[in-house]
Amino acid sequence: MHADPIGVLTGAHFIDGDHACSEGAIAAGCRFVAGYPITPSTEVVERIADRFPFVGGVFIQMEDEIASSIAIQGAVWGGKKAMTVTSGPGFSLMMEHIGLAAMTETPCVFVDVQRAGPSTGLPTMPAQGDMMQARWGSHGDYQIIAIAPNSPQECFDLTIHAFNLSERYRVPVMMMMDECVGHMIERVVIPAAEKIEVHNRKVYEGPKENYLPFEAGRDLVPMMVKAGDGYRIHVTGLTHDEKGYPNMSVSAQGKLVQRLMDKIRLHADDIIKYEEENIEGADIVVVTYGITSRTAIPAIEQARAKGLKVGHLRLIVCWPFPEKRIRELAGRVKSIVVPELNMGQMVYEVERCAAGKCNIVSVPHAGGTVHQPKDILAAIEKSIRGK
Amino acid sequence: MPEELYEIEANIPANPIEEYLRMDRMPHIWCPGCGIGTTVNCFVRALQTSGLDLDKVAMVSGIGCTGRVAGYMNLDSFHTTHGRAIPFATGLKLANPELKVVVYSGDGDLTAIGGNHFIHAARRNMDITVILINNMIYGMTGGQVAPTTPVGATASTTPHGNFEETFNLPFLAESCGAVYVARWTAHHVRHLTKSIKEALAKKGFSFIEILAPCPTLYSRRNKLGDGLDQMEFYRDHSQIKNGADTKTVALEFQGDIVVGKFVDKERPTYLQAMNQHYQKKFGDRYVPSEEMRKVFHA
Ligand SMILES: Cc1ncc(C[n+]2csc(CCOP(=O)(O)OP(=O)(O)O)c2C)c(N)n1
Ligand code: SF4
Ligand SMILES: [Mg+2]
Numbered sequence: 001m002h003a004d005p006i007g008v009l010t011g012a013h014f015i016d017g018d019h020a021c022s023e024g025a026i027a028a029g030c031r032f033v034a035g036y037p038i039t040p041s042t043e044v045v046e047r048i049a050d051r052f053p054f055v056g057g058v059f060i061q062m063e064d065e066i067a068s069s070i071a072i073q074g075a076v077w078g079g080k081k082a083m084t085v086t087s088g089p090g091f092s093l094m095m096e097h098i099g100l101a102a103m104t105e106t107p108c109v110f111v112d113v114q115r116a117g118p119s120t121g122l123p124t125m126p127a128q129g130d131m132m133q134a135r136w137g138s139h140g141d142y143q144i145i146a147i148a149p150n151s152p153q154e155c156f157d158l159t160i161h162a163f164n165l166s167e168r169y170r171v172p173v174m175m176m177m178d179e180c181v182g183h184m185i186e187r188v189v190i191p192a193a194e195k196i197e198v199h200n201r202k203v204y205e206g207p208k209e210n211y212l213p214f215e216a217g218r219d220l221v222p223m224m225v226k227a228g229d230g231y232r233i234h235v236t237g238l239t240h241d242e243k244g245y246p247n248m249s250v251s252a253q254g255k256l257v258q259r260l261m262d263k264i265r266l267h268a269d270d271i272i273k274y275e276e277e278n279i280e281g282a283d284i285v286v287v288t289y290g291i292t293s294r295t296a297i298p299a300i301e302q303a304r305a306k307g308l309k310v311g312h313l314r315l316i317v318c319w320p321f322p323e324k325r326i327r328e329l330a331g332r333v334k335s336i337v338v339p340e341l342n343m344g345q346m347v348y349e350v351e352r353c354a355a356g357k358c359n360i361v362s363v364p365h366a367g368g369t370v371h372q373p374k375d376i377l378a379a380i381e382k383s384i385r386g387k
Numbered sequence: 388m389p390e391e392l393y394e395i396e397a398n399i400p401a402n403p404i405e406e407y408l409r410m411d412r413m414p415h416i417w418c419p420g421c422g423i424g425t426t427v428n429c430f431v432r433a434l435q436t437s438g439l440d441l442d443k444v445a446m447v448s449g450i451g452c453t454g455r456v457a458g459y460m461n462l463d464s465f466h467t468t469h470g471r472a473i474p475f476a477t478g479l480k481l482a483n484p485e486l487k488v489v490v491y492s493g494d495g496d497l498t499a500i501g502g503n504h505f506i507h508a509a510r511r512n513m514d515i516t517v518i519l520i521n522n523m524i525y526g527m528t529g530g531q532v533a534p535t536t537p538v539g540a541t542a543s544t545t546p547h548g549n550f551e552e553t554f555n556l557p558f559l560a561e562s563c564g565a566v567y568v569a570r571w572t573a574h575h576v577r578h579l580t581k582s583i584k585e586a587l588a589k590k591g592f593s594f595i596e597i598l599a600p601c602p603t604l605y606s607r608r609n610k611l612g613d614g615l616d617q618m619e620f621y622r623d624h625s626q627i628k629n630g631a632d633t634k635t636v637a638l639e640f641q642g643d644i645v646v647g648k649f650v651d652k653e654r655p656t657y658l659q660a661m662n663q664h665y666q667k668k669f670g671d672r673y674v675p676s677e678e679m680r681k682v683f684h685a
Binding site for chain 1: 411441443457461465466477482485486665674676677679
């Protein structure tokens with residue numbers, strides 16, 4: 001399907017990542033947004049609030065992030081595509097409802113424009129400290145998808161992608177932006193509506209008798225109906241059977257949780273997205289995501305100018321993690337260097353997949369600004385010393 | 388079970404409320420003497436005569452014994468998280484204003500963990516009906532103190548008696564802007580049924596507090612007998628005072644209970660205000676959603 005032209009501002013724009021994210025959401029067909037102001041994400045909802053009256057959308061500023069993160073789920077079961085937008089402290093408040101969305105298979109998008117934490121931290125300054133929280137923040141076992149854009153253009157493109165994945169797999173999708181990407185102003189090209197691919201959830205229209213709203217076919221993703229369609233569905237955060245009814249048995253729990261995990265694992269190869277440069281023949285690979293992918297470039301160039309064989313792998317989708325690719329690379333390079341605007345988070349995944357096959361070097365940063373390329377360069381050089 | 392009993396059971400005609408319930412989920416989890424089931428009966432009777440298209444009625448519950456109501460109703464029903472039924476209902480209603488959205492949940496759920504959402508939905512005059520079962524206790528988790536537990540009552544987390552001031556819920560709801568406010572007990576089935584019907588017909592934030600016995604965790608611990616004793620207490624100690632000033636209807640431990648319809652007024656609802664505002668401001672440039680257009684711009 002193509003985007004509805006009503007929401008698409010086709011043309012070249014000079015806007016920041018936050019505004020590009022708003023435009024991406026509108027182009028993707030998002031028509032309900034609930035949010036609560038928090039720097040550096042507020043510009044996303046401000047633009048949505050401004051634009052929505054003209055595109056058939058409803059924006060509401062809720063009383064807090066807990067309310068926002070569940071209001072969107074009510075809207076989704078009312079038939080809309082919906083998102084909420086926040087930053088660290090608000091993201092923390094939303095955790096219970098990420099679990100609810102995962103458990104009830106409610107497609108929705110959570111935008112986290114990351115700032116430095118913990119707690120109130122540095123409200124106006126960048127970090128990438130919520131990457132593990134995005135994956136593991138809610139209790140219990142579940143899977144989500146998380147995406148990290150590195151430019152305003154990607155904030156537009158990947159927000160559309162986030163909605164598409166969310167609709168396709170009925171899973172909460174996190175847009176893990178950061179303050180730099182959110183506030184950076186660059187050229188953003190919005191294509192014509194008919195050039196924008198938009199996916200919608202599979203809708204069940206069959207007989208009402210014996211309808212099983214949580215029965216999945218081979219792709220493990222059940223079809224959806226909405227409230228008011230006459231199917232009289234029941235949706236619960238309790239462990240439930242295919243009918244959607246609570247079922248407090250060990251077997252129902254095993255079956256449901258397994259499917260929630262498997263529906264993402266099964267499609268991991270389709271979901272995973274990364275970009276590589278100079279990987280062939282590399283001795284060293286720098287693994288980055290979000291804004292760090294841009295600060296790493298001068299370091300990589302300087303290292304290459306010094307004769308080091310350095311490649312670059314940029315994660316675009318961070319969760320699910322490209323396990324296979326990292327495993328493969330670890331088997332043939334000398335080292336992997338992971339700069340992040342946190343004290344070392346995704347590097348744990350790299351280490352896990354590399355399983356001791358190569359040297360892993362974390363380049364941590366507590367946030368507040370970006371890395372100095374010289375620090376990344378030093379880590380690159382150190383990573384193969386004595387090898 | 389002796390065979391004759393089977394025969395007798397087989398001959399009992401279906402209860403007319405059965406089609407409103409998910410009979411495939413019976414038996415329910417509620418204790419003998421629990422008041423929640425009685426209120427559900429009243430709710431169903433109100434639905435029956437409301438003239439509402441049941442395919443367009445959705446129920447949202449939080450977590451608790453009362454939170455299980457959504458799961459037993461043969462409606463589109465959502466059992467959400469503890470305290471968050473109201474914001475879920477808000478999203479659902481704003482997405483599809485054609486739906487009649489009812490929140491049915493417990494006193495702890497709606498006024499402790501969910502208190503912030505309650506006051507803001509009332510302030511906004513959000514177009515939802517909220518039915519609150521006040522059993523003066525956290526039932527589901529084993530009888531802990533709630534914001535509605537009377538001073539002097541005992542709960543598992545106030546084993547030496549509760550000394551915290553309680554909420555006067557009708558006063559709270561009215562102060563925050565609810566356009567329909569009533570209180571009944573599980574004993575007042577006819578009044579309650581009528582009141583639920585009125586609340587369902589009301590545009591904006593309508594609120595009914597229903598006192599209902601929790602014999603298992605409130606009555607027995609406080610030596611008030613069982614469910615029936617509590618119902619008798621409601622019968623003997625309630626005074627119907629329609630239009631009473633909500634400031635005067637606070638509840639006390641085993642004190643008199645003022646019941647009635649306290650507030651029934653008009654004020655633009657959230658959806659009316661939003662649609663009127665944008666219409667006035669932008670005229671034809673305002674593009675409401677298709678569902679919104681059906682209801683507000685027909
Ligand atoms: C976030 C969260 N905190 C606590 C709980 C545990 N919990 C479940 S029900 C409940 C209280 C319910 O009390 P009330 O709303 O009065 O309902 P009742 O059982 O009395 O009908 C609590 C504290 C929970 N499920 N979720
Ligand atoms: S514990 Fe109390 S409120 Fe819960 S079902 Fe039993 S009697 Fe009812
Ligand atoms: Mg209670």
